[in-house]
Amino acid sequence: MVAPEVFEAMTPYFMEKYGNPSSMHSFGGKLARDVAAAREKLATLIGAQLQEIMFNSGGTESDATAILSALNTMPQRREIVTTRVEHPAVLNLCKYLARFKGYRVHWLSVDRKGLLNMDEVRAKVSDQTAIVSVMWANNETGVIFPVREIAEIANEHGALMHTDAVQAVGKVPIDLSDSGIHFLSLSGHKLHAVKGIGVLYIKKGTRFVPFIMGGHQESNRRAGTENVPGIVALGVAAELARKHLSEKASFMARLRDRLQEGLLATVPNAHVNGHTDDRLPNTLNMGFEFVEGEAILMRMDEKGICASSGSACASGSLEPSHVLRAMGVPFTAVHGSIRFSLSRYTTDEEIDFVLSEVPNIIAFLRSLSPFGRTDFDRACVVQ
Amino acid sequence: MWEYSDTLKDHFFNPRNVGELEDANAVGEVGSLACGDALRLYLKIDPESEKIVDARFKTFGCGSAIASSSALTEMIRGKTIEEALKITNKDIAAYLGGLPPEKMHCSVMGRDAFEAAVACYRGEPAPREKLEGNLVCECFGVTDEQIRKVVRENNLTTVDQVTNYTKAGGGCGQCHDKIDVIIAEVQGILKKERAKSKAPAKRMTTIQKIAKIQEVLEQEIRPSLQNDGGDVELVDLDGDKVILALRGMCTSCPSASVTRQVIEGKLKELVHPDLVVEEVEA
Numbered sequence: 001m002v003a004p005e006v007f008e009a010m011t012p013y014f015m016e017k018y019g020n021p022s023s024m025h026s027f028g029g030k031l032a033r034d035v036a037a038a039r040e041k042l043a044t045l046i047g048a049q050l051q052e053i054m055f056n057s058g059g060t061e062s063d064a065t066a067i068l069s070a071l072n073t074m075p076q077r078r079e080i081v082t083t084r085v086e087h088p089a090v091l092n093l094c095k096y097l098a099r100f101k102g103y104r105v106h107w108l109s110v111d112r113k114g115l116l117n118m119d120e121v122r123a124k125v126s127d128q129t130a131i132v133s134v135m136w137a138n139n140e141t142g143v144i145f146p147v148r149e150i151a152e153i154a155n156e157h158g159a160l161m162h163t164d165a166v167q168a169v170g171k172v173p174i175d176l177s178d179s180g181i182h183f184l185s186l187s188g189h190k191l192h193a194v195k196g197i198g199v200l201y202i203k204k205g206t207r208f209v210p211f212i213m214g215g216h217q218e219s220n221r222r223a224g225t226e227n228v229p230g231i232v233a234l235g236v237a238a239e240l241a242r243k244h245l246s247e248k249a250s251f252m253a254r255l256r257d258r259l260q261e262g263l264l265a266t267v268p269n270a271h272v273n274g275h276t277d278d279r280l281p282n283t284l285n286m287g288f289e290f291v292e293g294e295a296i297l298m299r300m301d302e303k304g305i306c307a308s309s310g311s312a313c314a315s316g317s318l319e320p321s322h323v324l325r326a327m328g329v330p331f332t333a334v335h336g337s338i339r340f341s342l343s344r345y346t347t348d349e350e351i352d353f354v355l356s357e358v359p360n361i362i363a364f365l366r367s368l369s370p371f372g373r374t375d376f377d378r379a380c381v382v383q
Numbered sequence: 384m385w386e387y388s389d390t391l392k393d394h395f396f397n398p399r400n401v402g403e404l405e406d407a408n409a410v411g412e413v414g415s416l417a418c419g420d421a422l423r424l425y426l427k428i429d430p431e432s433e434k435i436v437d438a439r440f441k442t443f444g445c446g447s448a449i450a451s452s453s454a455l456t457e458m459i460r461g462k463t464i465e466e467a468l469k470i471t472n473k474d475i476a477a478y479l480g481g482l483p484p485e486k487m488h489c490s491v492m493g494r495d496a497f498e499a500a501v502a503c504y505r506g507e508p509a510p511r512e513k514l515e516g517n518l519v520c521e522c523f524g525v526t527d528e529q530i531r532k533v534v535r536e537n538n539l540t541t542v543d544q545v546t547n548y549t550k551a552g553g554g555c556g557q558c559h560d561k562i563d564v565i566i567a568e569v570q571g572i573l574k575k576e577r578a579k580s581k582a583p584a585k586r587m588t589t590i591q592k593i594a595k596i597q598e599v600l601e602q603e604i605r606p607s608l609q610n611d612g613g614d615v616e617l618v619d620l621d622g623d624k625v626i627l628a629l630r631g632m633c634t635s636c637p638s639a640s641v642t643r644q645v646i647e648g649k650l651k652e653l654v655h656p657d658l659v660v661e662e663v664e665a
Contacts, residue, residue: 100612100632292419294445298395311419311445319522319554320419331417368401368449370423370441371416 001345002233003192009236010194013229021226022217031228038235045238046165046184047175048201054218055231058198059166060089062185063133065200065211065222066162067093070131070183071103072209077130077159083108083116083145084326087164090133091322108134113275114143114327121150129159136168136184140310140323140339141274142283144172151180160206166190166198170241171249171280182206188230192343193237197230248344253281255351256342260284262355267362273329273337282342285310287324287333291365296338299361305354310337332371387446388480394450399457404439411500413492418523418550420444420489422452424496426459428504433464440496447479447486454478455493464501470494471536472548487548491533519561522554527565534569542566560641567648574652587655593620595654603649608633608642615646623657625650628664 019028021035035055042053056062067080067090082094084107097103106124108116116134125132132154137144151161162183165174169186176184181203188197202208202221214223263270269289288296293311300307310321311334319325320334329337340354387395404425414421420443427437438456442449454475459467472490476482482490502508516528533539533548542562546552552562587595596617608614613633619626627646633639639662647660 290416290443292444292448295395295449298392298446302396335416335419368398368441369443370412370421371443 006233006236010229010233038231041235041238045242047177054200059187062200063089066183069209070160073207074130079104079128081106081124082133085323114141131160133162136163136165137280139167141285142280143274144278155180188234191237193233197234249281252342266359284340288336289332290369290371291336303357308339311335385483390480391450394453395446398453400439402439409500409504411496413495420448422496424500426500447489451489451493484547520551520558523550525551560638571652599653625660
């Protein structure tokens with residue numbers, strides 16, 4: 001949700017302070033100061049300098065801007081290194097670049113716990129690599145990748161390093177001041193700001209080609225009139241995130257672990273997807289065997305519990321989660337995988353409620369399922 | 384979240400006829416864990432009257448799969464086999480107050496399970512195994528005959544629709560061109576059947592043909608090619624030989640020959656059945 005402080009701070013920018021910060025008149029022009037103040041807060045949150053923060057429309061635009069800029073500034077390099085478990089914003093862009101633009105994309109694999117193999121990273125990054133794009137933390141499992149270490153490998157080969165940190169910012173400490181990371185994507189709505197605002201961090205000195213061309217906004221790097229209410233909202237959200245970070249991260253982790261242990265104790269044939277240590281504090285991805293995710297979501301929704309699923313049916317596509325499949329999670333569990341996301345607003349009572357309802361939901365759906373009996377033919381389990 | 388009708392939600396939250404049937408004399412099974420949905424249908428059929436005395440189900444799947452199974456059992460109970468075989472996937476969807484287009488395959492699964500159960504009762508091989516034909520979609524194991532059947536029964540015209548009804552083409556997407564060809568073929572047959580009662584293909588002057596060909600290219604062909612960064616242009620018409628040039632991405636596209644087949648199918652269907660397409664270098 002949008003933090004109340006965020007909403008309160010942004011509302012004057014619709015009816016009262018609705019000017020254009022690029023205007024010469026003071027009514028609009030003085031809003032430039034508010035934009036600058038927000039930029040400062042973002043820079044503080046991720047350990048960046050002021051001019052390294054570029055506002056735009058969100059995570060997807062940031063990802064595309066970073067990757068395409070790297071390819072445009074290094075036309076002699078024709079290779080991209082990324083992972084099989086990226087967000088579709090990176091995944092589908094790279095597929096497009098491979099299919100229609102002739103780039104060679106190296107897809108890094110993950111193990112059963114969702115972790116990368118650093119030897120494979122070293123083997124795939126070369127002097128032909130224009131950009132390495134590896135997410136800070138996975139959006140489905142919460143598994144955290146060693147992006148600083150990967151950035152060093154990229155830098156050794158003169159390649160640029162991008163990280164999609166949409167899930168990680170505000171959940172784990174991020175300090176880019178001494179890192180080799182050139183680009184970092186973050187998005188407003190994951191920080192309790194609003195949808196439609198985000199930031200691309202561009203390390204000072206990195207050559208850059210804009211994604212959206214036109215006016216001179218954002219130091220000629222991102223054209224289009226500034227989304228002032230969104231920028232102000234993101235600034236306040238960044239300040240709150242920094243203030244709450246250490247205290248709320250352990251708070252969320254405690255609730256998440258309680259949920260995890262509770263479900264494992266009460267639901268048979270359930271397991272956690274992804275590494276349980278190298279993980280964001282607010283994410284829990286569980287696989288419930290022999291039941292299907294959309295059916296679980298519908299029954300949880302009826303009780304007022306909101307979650308998401310890696311099931312094919314829940315997404316509108318027919319393919320189940322690419323992340324869980326890359327991890328080699330068996331089909332018996334992929335379709336029945338559920339992601340629970342917590343926030344700093346989650347309460348102990350809410351966790352208790354989920355723990356009281358979910359075991360019954362799974363038990364009921366299993367009573368409908370033709371699978372899961374002891375005599376069931378395991379040959380159907382496709383690895 | 385999907386927009387489900389109240390009837391569908393009712394059948395999902397309160398499914399009818401769940402369970403196994405101890406004295407079933409027909410069991411039909413479709414789907415698998417890997418596919419994401421599966422249905423096992425148990426029937427008790429009176430051998431004298433061939434009436435379905437009882438029907439139960441066990442389903443693994445999403446909300447609409449469970450609701451479709453529940454609806455199916457309600458619809459076939461008390462009917463004779465012959466009566467129940469007349470129920471189509473469309474009837475199941477209608478019973479539930481409609482299904483989202485992406486979920487039509489759930490209703491197809493219901494009908495398939497019933498056919499499988501009847502085959503089991505009659506001692507015939509399961510219809511899925513009996514289905515002749517070549518594998519088109521390797522991801523979901525769907526054959527050309529299965530696709531022909533749903534295209535014909537539901538008058539489908541696009542690959543997306545075929546995916547919604549059969550899942551074919553919903554995985555890697557490599558079979559989309561093949562599905563396109565099947566649709567063009569079946570739609571051609573359907574058009575012919577509809578036109579049978581009408582007058583035979585009328586004679587056209589060359590000028591009329593060119594104008595009609597241009598119109599068909601403009602409305603039916605070019606928009607989808609341009610979507611993929613390609614294009615097509617009419618170069619000449621020599622008797623019934625339509626000479627076309629593919630442009631843009633089409634020139635380097637490995638499925639250009641499929642594109643030619645699709646265009647020819649459309650022109651035969653909408654302009655004149657004697658037309659053949661020839662392609663020249665751009």
